[in-house]
Amino acid sequence: MSELLIGLCLLVVLLLVLASGMWVALSLLVVALCGMILLGNDAFGLIYATSTWGAISDWSLAALPLFIWMGEILFRTRLSKDLFEGLTPWLSRLPGQLLHVNILSCGMFAAVSGSSAATAATIGKMTLPELKRQGYDDKMAIATLAGSGTLGLLIPPSIILIVYGVAAEVSIARLFIAGALPGLMLVLMFMGYTVLWSKRNPSRVPQTKVVYSWQQKLAGLRRLVPVGILVVFVLGSIYAGLTTPTEAAAFGVIGALALALSSGSLTKQSFMSSLMGAVKTSCMILFILAGAAFLTVAMGFIGLPRMLAEEIALLELSPYMLLFYLTILFVILGCFLDGISVVVLTTSVVLPMVIQAGIDPLWFGIYIVLVVEMSQITPPVGFNLFVIQSLTGRDILYVAKAAIPFFLLLMLAVLLVTLVPEIVTWLPMTMMEG
Template identity: 45%
Template sequence: MSVAVASVLLLALLALFLGAGTWIFAGLLLSGAGAMWLILDFPWVRIGAIATKVISSSAVSWELAAIPIFIWMGDIIFRTDISERLFRGLAPLVAKIPGGLLHTNVFGCTLFAAISGSSTATTATVGKITVPELRKRDYSMSLAAGSLAGAGSFGLLIPPSIAMIIYGVLAEVSIAKLFIAGIVPGMMMAALYSGYIAIMSIAFPHMAPKYDGDVSGRAMLKGLGELVPIATLMFVVLGSIYSGLATPSEAAAVGVFCAIVITFVTGQFSVKLLVESLMNTLRISSMICMLIASSAFLSAAIAYMHLPTMITEMIAGLNLSPYGVLLILAVLYIVLGMFLDGTSMTVMTVPIAVPLIMQAGYDPLWFGVYLVIMIEMSTITPPIGLNLYILQALTERSLGATILAAAPFFFLLCLGTALLAVFPQIVLWLPSAL
């Protein structure tokens, strides 16, 4: 069977099951089983045996242990006053930069992302504090919503990142190196966002009124003190990974312990907080693990059809430049981002995308960061960009206005991916230096 026919049949199965509203993990399982039956003519007994073997092996990967533990750490912090401390700590530090308190969105999301790993949690946690404060001070709600939409996605890029863990497991790339590789691109994107805010604030002064609070040296020192809990957690988690003292899973466990200690020290610990954070962690982790297991089965079906090899050979036959391959993948991810969440996009595309980019001469480590930025775009891409709906509720603006506010930051993400493509050392320099 030709690659075109096999691809069309597989896409038709995915469209049928996912379009019918089937749970994504079930749709992936049914599509894989259907492809094996229709395209490969495998008997159902063999399909069942393959499913059992693949799903059981994919679900016991040690690297996956980091996912629920990092989610638990982030959920504990989500239920504390860390976001309030972030705003109080950052306000006097950024007040004199053009754009003033709008930069608390960017820097606050950057810092919170380093202990969350989740885009939606980062957006909601930082936004619930900064939006009311910015509205009270007559800051532009359009620029506030846009900067939150873009910076909130840092939960996927700034380590520890759940998206990077999933990619690392699927693509067999070192998760510790992925975490290191995300630092410089994350700082680059934060600089692009803050630069845009500063330019807009200089061009349109009414969008960012001057800060009327205390910006003395004493206020700045007090602000730094407010950042101690989050800085401590970042140092413990990331420092243990980068120093080689702990694996990502072990560092996550240390992070949970540190987060619980912070709740004790700040007087916010309760049995209710612990139970609610555990229950939410169980729900989210179960969803992610089911997606990974079902995607592993779909990947097995794709491998049995030799689809990655055929697609790689077909695209290689087109004699596209490496940039041409990236452009095709970028369009694919932008379209997928309109309909799927980041985890689903990752588990569905990695088996085919990684061979393509390796054929084009790119490092899989570099592609992991590129992929995460493409997934970041999906969080602010209508119609199902989750950050858009969170911000619509926080800012009490229409969805259309929220989409327009996020548009400049979507294009800044596009600029960021272009810079990574032209200068891959932005990603690869730090992992190779350590």
């Protein structure tokens, strides 16, 4: 059977098993097994054992459960309340006022969570009821939360960047450094759009402005100091080369436990809940990685990555055209799969083409995360849409429609980093030279 025919058969099998509702990890295993059987290779048991062990025993992955646990601990503290009350006095005079709390709170929580869904859920529980009570436009409140919630994927420590780094064999520390400037750029773009929207729609923003004294502002700032110190310590130690991501994650867990203890949120129940939440999420991700590793080996035996790379080379696509087609592919996949599944499913096939086109794998990691961010607010299976739907009780199409401006801003960010790749590569290069 030809490589192309086997590839088409596997694609059909993948679509069928995903449509059946089977777990993504099991779907990948089934497709890989079918590929080995079609190839006539009966040593799939041994190949599965060696490939999956090699994929999930990588030392770099040790940072994954630790960062997830850090986020789970802080998820159960009063961090979201502290962020809201700490930022409010400083944003009261900015056009859009408390709408910016959504954006900045998501940005700050993303820096300790690493999860898009956890960021949107944690901040949304606090901000959406308060924004509604004060008379802010419902659609814009939802939109700022939907768009800013995706920052959890990009702003370090990002779980998906760890997964990509392991799958593509790219330094996780360099990926974290590379994600800093694009993350900051997105925060500024979201805030800029909110300012413009507020000026064009003054009737949809409460006009009663509360004047805060400097004493109140400084009191609010004190609420932000603990989490600020934790973020600076965890990320700063990585950026400065003092610790590896795994060591920084371990220190982050200790810091998160200390914050939870000092705020009175650390009980036996919250500790066990955070631990079990981290275990469940980590096992899910590792299971997907194991399935993807087996599928990668199976496709290598069949020769699909090599064949696709050769076919792409024959098309003589420019790097920009290749990225254009890949963007469409990732957005479509993101409509049906979560971000981590998209990354592990496509990296082994796409990366050879990307490298052959002369595209930096480090830059490509940030690019793919930005595109996956777009898919998080794309129906029918945008994860952030489901999270916000559960918080608001609104129809998912209502939430998706509200999030369209932020989807377009994410698209603009993808265009900017494509045209000006230094947005991604400048900081890692500068810090390496330093």
